[in-house]
Amino acid sequence: MPPPSQLTIPASPNTVQVSIIDTTTTIDFPADRFLAPKIDGLERVKGNAFSFLVENPRTGGKVVFDLGIRKDWENLAKPLHERLKTVFQIEVEKDVAEILRENGVGLEEVEAIIWSHWHFDHIGDPSTFPGSTSLVVGPGMPAAKLPPYPEDPAGHLLESDFRGRQLIEITPDKFTTRIGGFGAHDYFGDGSFYLLDVPGHAVGHMCGLARTTPDTFILMAADTCHHGGEFRPSSYQPLPDEIVPNPYNDQTTPPCPCHIFEKIHPSPEKYRTEPFYRIRVNEGGTSTAPNVEVAMQSIRHLQEFDAADNVLVVCAHDATLVGIVDVFPAKANHWKSAGWMERGRWRFLRDWDVGYADKKP
Numbered sequence: 625m626p627p628p629s630q631l632t633i634p635a636s637p638n639t640v641q642v643s644i645i646d647t648t649t650t651i652d653f654p655a656d657r658f659l660a661p662k663i664d665g666l667e668r669v670k671g672n673a674f675s676f677l678v679e680n681p682r683t684g685g686k687v688v689f690d691l692g693i694r695k696d697w698e699n700l701a702k703p704l705h706e707r708l709k710t711v712f713q714i715e716v717e718k719d720v721a722e723i724l725r726e727n728g729v730g731l732e733e734v735e736a737i738i739w740s741h742w743h744f745d746h747i748g749d750p751s752t753f754p755g756s757t758s759l760v761v762g763p764g765m766p767a768a769k770l771p772p773y774p775e776d777p778a779g780h781l782l783e784s785d786f787r788g789r790q791l792i793e794i795t796p797d798k799f800t801t802r803i804g805g806f807g808a809h810d811y812f813g814d815g816s817f818y819l820l821d822v823p824g825h826a827v828g829h830m831c832g833l834a835r836t837t838p839d840t841f842i843l844m845a846a847d848t849c850h851h852g853g854e855f856r857p858s859s860y861q862p863l864p865d866e867i868v869p870n871p872y873n874d875q876t877t878p879p880c881p882c883h884i885f886e887k888i889h890p891s892p893e894k895y896r897t898e899p900f901y902r903i904r905v906n907e908g909g910t911s912t913a914p915n916v917e918v919a920m921q922s923i924r925h926l927q928e929f930d931a932a933d934n935v936l937v938v939c940a941h942d943a944t945l946v947g948i949v950d951v952f953p954a955k956a957n958h959w960k961s962a963g964w965m966e967r968g969r970w971r972f973l974r975d976w977d978v979g980y981a982d983k984k985p
């Protein structure tokens with residue numbers, strides 16, 4: 625028997641309304657920039673960028689968690705844009721502000737934009753929101769990443785991201801609770817929505833944990849992981865004998881036998897209980913994560929949430945959830961009864977070429 629997840633989340637009757645926003649962003653990147661080892665069949669990860677609208681029905685407060693990539697990403701800091709063009713293929717149809725407005729959400733109703741972290745594919749364009757919308761960021765980000773470009777010629781952020789807007793940093797002392805392995809800040813003060821301190825990927829990296837019913841949650845996992853194979857399977861959530869629905873065709877029959885993945889796992893003897901990928905570390909020790917050990921520890925803590933049957937984990941770029949989850953303007957609070965977790969959990973396995981005969985052409 626696998627060890628049970630020990631996750632305990634403080635009780636509260638208070639929930640928030642959550643919508644998963646398809647930001648109309650696609651971001652395609654070389655798998656080996658983030659993930660190791662190389663596994664046949666996945667040269668490039670075709671990601672999307674989920675953000676979230678979170679509404680507190682008691683206070684009337686609305687916040688957005690992440691904004692994806694700004695539509696005019698050519699207007700990012702010039703040196704950054706030049707570099708991005710060489711690594712990523714990016715398409716963006718709309719800014720989140722546009723998506724909200726088109727669906728009847730007045731931007732003046734949005735009291736805050738929360739950035740999971742300061743990377744270009746999460747920060748959108750805050751200047752598309754009115755000055756009454758504040759900007760909430762994680763611990764240490766302002767000290768590490770301000771001033772913006774061009775005052776700092778190497779800066780990634782823009783002065784327009786901050787102009788005329790209150791900047792609120794969730795400093796370390798505000799993470800007064802612990803949930804699983806992470807420090808937690810009770811954002812509305814009523815137990816309905818927590819910001820989690822999830823370090824390692826980037827300075828100030830935070831996740832959101834929204835209570836969708838009194839005892840179910842959506843974990844907005846941002847960039848804790850860039851592929852399902854980076855945190856699944858785990859000792860808490862082993863690969864089952866038969867994988868249903870079949871990740872290659874989304875059907876329940878024939879089920880996909882798990883043993884076909886043994887040969888592509890870096891540690892075949894542990895292929896059912898350890899993730900397929902680790903965070904890539906280059907020769908010389910550099911990585912996309914400034915602190916790889918801490919980032920790997922955050923992934924291990926994420927596995928406890930992922931193993932809990934009342935927490936739906938949504939990583940920002942997890943395109944395997946496209947077509948399974950309902951997106952804004954629909955709500956996501958019914959995710960558990962809709963079966964999204966079971967349908968999505970193992971779908972990432974389809975990304976690899978294991979010579980599976982029942983693979984959909």
Ligand SMILES: [Zn+2]
Nearest residue numbers: 743745847940
């Ligand atoms: Zn990202």
